Amino acid sequence: MPQVFSLKEKEELRQKMLASGFELLKKHGMTHTSIEKVTQAVGLGRSTFYNFFPTKEKFIYEIICYQREKAMVKFHKILNGRQKMTVAEAKEYLRYLYSGDDTIYPYLTTTDEAKLQAALPDDFVVDVELEIHTIDNFLNHMEGVRENLDYPVIANLMKTFALVQEAKDMMHQEALGRTLDSLFELLFSFMFYLEE
Structure with a gap:
């Protein structure tokens, strides 16, 4: 059964993913900043990533924003x-x-x-x-x-x-x-x- 998050939890997780993603990007570069690394950094399953971001590129763009x-x-x-x-x-x-x-x-x-x-x-x-x-x-x-x-x-x-x-x-x-x-x-x- 997929995890259900409140709006507040979802926004907090999104912010954590963006912050963790930026740190991973600094360490590994875009190519080696995988969805798995991002979700592991915030304690989520890989498939949960797609509840927040449709693609890795959109995620990187959101980090830029x-x-x-x-x-x-x-x-x-x-x-x-x-x-x-x-x-x-x-x-x-x-x-x-x-x-x-x-x-x-x-x-x-x-x-x-x-x-x-x-x-x-x-x-x-x-x-x-x-x-x-x-x-x-x-x-x-x-x-x-x-x-x-x-x-x-x-x-x-x-x-x-x-x-x-x-x-x-x-x-x-x-x-x-x-x-x-x-x-x-x-x-x-x-x-x-x-x-x-």
Whole structure:
């Protein structure tokens, strides 16, 4: 007989699966993060997984969304009721987004990204207008933002962080940190007035 969960239990289990899935993804990568490993980590049977997520790809996509939600919580925590964060806070937050403990990019490969895109075409499509709107909303909460922003370049630089980390095996490892630092400085120069 299948297990029956209350709505509260189901949401708690879903959150545990997403958190455990992210930890497994960090440890094993997408290919080796199996449904069995996820369900074992939360003490459920394999078939119960499908009561929560229709496919492994949808589960990984939900982890990405879960991590984005955590990033928004951190964003609001930094603001702490203020309208805008300082340039220093904004830079620190951007570094957290792309290279912090909660970022998923270093644990996905370009092959993983292609699998997700193939399995989730409606969810994973690039929406330029949405990207620009998201960046604009984000920057409205920051001090020192340039006028006449080049949104497509900013969006491309943000994507470059993800791509560099997804293809880190192809990069010069000893220079990866310096490369990311250089990309951050370039991104900051497009977003903020340079400090004198």
